[in-house]
Amino acid sequence: MQATRLSRRSDGPRERIASSIDPVTEATERTSPPVVLRVLVYSDNANTRAQVISALGTRPHPDLPELEYLEVATGPVVIGHLDAGGIDLAVLDGEATPVGGMGIAKQLKDEIRDCPPILVLTGRPDDAWLANWSRAEASVPRPIDPIRLAEAVVALLRGSA
Structure with missing residues (x-):
């Protein structure tokens, strides 16, 4: 026809x-929807990155496409990848050094027009206000609870899809 x-x-x-x-x-x-959602995971600690990826798996919810991870260990590389585009969600370690995830989140939200959603991992539950200041859409405290992390990620990815 x-x-x-x-x-x-x-x-x-x-x-x-x-x-x-x-x-x-x-x-x-x-x-x-896209076949794959790209998630950037930033931490200077390889174990933290592995915990996030392990907690979320390849498909945290049946309604979402599979997740593909991009592991990043330095702040400038995070900024470069998000500035280039193609990232659907950024999970940033608020306790990373020398550049913390909250500072990076604030910079990204201030400088990138269509910045994807950002989730910040905080050192403790009381630091949620700092994540809010950084303009991150969500925060999850340590130790990482896989269920809580997956719920936050699914909510952010559904909102941006």
């Missing part, structure tokens, strides 16, 4: 153009 598409020419009138694109296929392609 051929669909007819209207287009506007530079001189103003509309012209009918025959197209072999199926409207159902075209609509599905526009609204289909």
